Amino acid sequence: MTVWITRVAPTEPRPGPLHGLTMAIKDNIDLYGVPTTAGDPRNTMPAATSAFVVDRLIEAGAVPLGKTNLDQYATGLVGTRSPYGAPHSVFSDLHISGGSSAGSAVAVASGEVDFALGTDTAGSGRVPAAFNGIVGIKPSKGLVSTTGVVPACRSLDCVTVFARTVDTARRAFEVMAAYDPADPYSRQLPQAAHKQGPQRIGVPDKPLGLDPLHEQAWSEALDQAAKLGDVVPVDITALLETADLLYSGPWLAERWLAFGDKLDDDPAVDPTVRAIVRKGAALTASETFAGFDRLAALKRRSEPLWNEIDALLLPVTETHPTLAEVAADPIGVNSRLGRFTNMVNLLDLCAIAFPGPARTDGLPFGVQLLAPAGHDHQIIDLAAVWCGEQPTTPPPADGVLLAVAGAHLTGQPLNNDLVLRGATLAFEARTASDYRMFVVPGPLPRPGLTRTTPPVVGLGIEVEVWRLPTEELGGFLSTIAPPLAIGPIELADGTEVLGFVCTADAVDPSQEITASGSWRNYLGTGSGT
Missing domain, CATH: 3.10.490.10 (Gamma-glutamyl cyclotransferase-like)
Structure with a gap:
């Protein structure tokens, strides 16, 4: 199982809030002096600088140990689309690790590092967390700089963090979140005030079509949610319809714009990545604007949801596929894995994935909390309470x-x-x-x-x-x-x-x-x- 693409010797940690914590870096994020392959071994040029977020973490005392494997050009939720090999879940050598941030999640789950950086355009910071029983924070868009990150869909890409506890993930996230004038998608996004009293936790009002083992774990998760707040059944149809948009229209064309010139017939290019992204070259301007119009309509339909609830609880995936199932149907299986994750960046939401009740076969079952942009701390605190950890202390009102x-x-x-x-x-x-x-x-x-x-x-x-x-x-x-x-x-x-x-x-x-x-x-x- 290839988790690492490049290992580096640890350096003396600098003083700071992350002093001595070790980290892995998904290999589509620059680390000075190390090639950024994005899963393509033809990319051999060492990075001239580190990514903005990597610099911040090193300055805060974190120690990088290397670059990790990924679905090539961050295109996939399976973790198998890499010429470097296919990492499997730490719970089973028959089941996938999830992608595209496969190596980062496995490096954390196996204890090789304290935390790791991933990216999340369609769910790549959450699916690998779910399949390896760890925490994955997907910040609000623009809250963490993407300067020094190989783009997939530049308007949607987010740098994420994996850790074994909410507290460690939050500590890294608080260092990562900073305005970057050099990143045109970076934005200043004040966090919503901490809500006092019980949280209103939305849950889907209709069955989700989960596989039987996932369904049983989900039922237990709903019982646990009821202990943490007021559970509110809500209609998530508009969210699920939005998820279907991601691999069509403007966003597939955006992937073609980002790295389509790399998708020749060289054996180093994953054939599934090539087949998916090449479709973006044929999209017309009118089809692109039709996609934007459709997204705007779905956003408007989904907005009233957030007047009813403080956070939405969902499974991360509807099943946990095997490596053999992905090999037999690489595109179909991958598409199903994004059903509950693809819409988050399109609708400008933040998210955190964390372990729910385990399946009866011993595999992990991941759940996620979603909320509007700027509510990152709110859902991180709610996840901490779910996981038996302490939430942060709200700032004093009389400051x-x-x-x-x-x-x-x-x-x-x-x-x-x-x-x-x-x-x-x-x-x-x-x-x-x-x-x-x-x-x-x-x-x-x-x-x-x-x-x-x-x-x-x-x-x-x-x-x-x-x-x-x-x-x-x-x-x-x-x-x-x-x-x-x-x-x-x-x-x-x-x-x-x-x-x-x-x-x-x-x-x-x-x-x-x-x-x-x-x-x-x-x-x-x-x-x-």
Whole structure:
């Protein structure tokens, strides 16, 4: 069973929240100095840099041990479409591991690493978790950067994390989630507030057609869900219809755009991958827009669901195929495995897969929780309680609101000064219209805000407003270097919060950047780097 494509010698871990944890990296994600094969042995060029997310994890103390096997070009949910071999489930050498993040899941489940990176376009961060009895977090789209990731469907791809516990997966996820200006699909996505009281857990209101052993485990899972919250039967027809769209229309053409030039008749190319993706070359523009229209209609139909529930509980798959079954019907079996997973990224949902009740034959049975984008922490906490672990502590409601406009923004160099003090992003806003922004001197580029006198009407400056525990304010103030200070800032809606201000006599008029409207816009010009 080939789990690894490339092994690397461990390095001395850096200090940080993941100090000493070992990780595996799916081989469609760059690691400096190692080829990124994407499951194609013809790709032999060592990566010139590590992926954005890999750099963040290494900086946080994680230690990479190598690159793992996958369905070629991340196209598959079976884990068998690789010239490097087909990993099997750690529970059975007759049953598939699930794909496309096959090697990453098996490396975690077998105990070779503490956590592993995968990707999930159609379910590849959840199906392998289900088939190996581990946890898989599929973040909201854009929450984790895909810079340095070989694309499958670039508009849908998500970097995921596998671990044996929810806590370990969450620790890695919290480091991974960061805004990346270099990734056009990266987005700033504040997390929804922690919900107090019982959760409303949606479950399908009709039978799902699971195989008998899965059905029995699912029945037990429903009983367990009733112990954790209020179970609400819901209609998931629109979600299942959305799942059928993924391997048709725009998204199959997007795969062709991403790597169609690699799909020649070379024996290194998996024939099933070639057969699936080549269909994307023939799709017309009108068929593409028809697909977008159909998705928009299904999104609208599915929206009322989230007024009824806080999270949706589903099986990850309807069965657990054998290697022989996949060999006999590689496309048909794969299609059935995506029935409960394909729709998640299309509908802009987040998800977490985790072990449900085991099947009576000893194979694992995986369940998943889905919720709208930005509810990642909510479903991670619910999964933790299900698995007998502690959820995170909700942020204090009485913390200090602090507006940041520069180096403390999400993804910027000093953001950890807030995060490590327990601060949480409350909301995004603009200042009142009469603030101006300047680049101020210091050890790294940073902006200073001043208020004009007399007022000059503008659009205001983009800020993030963070909630900082009151007891942490004094320590945080000690980190602020002149000419910046903390003082009152008025937001566009008239609300007054604390924030970074700069005295008017300490700014250089030639360094005014108000016209940029935000620090990120200014950095995007190439200045201030």
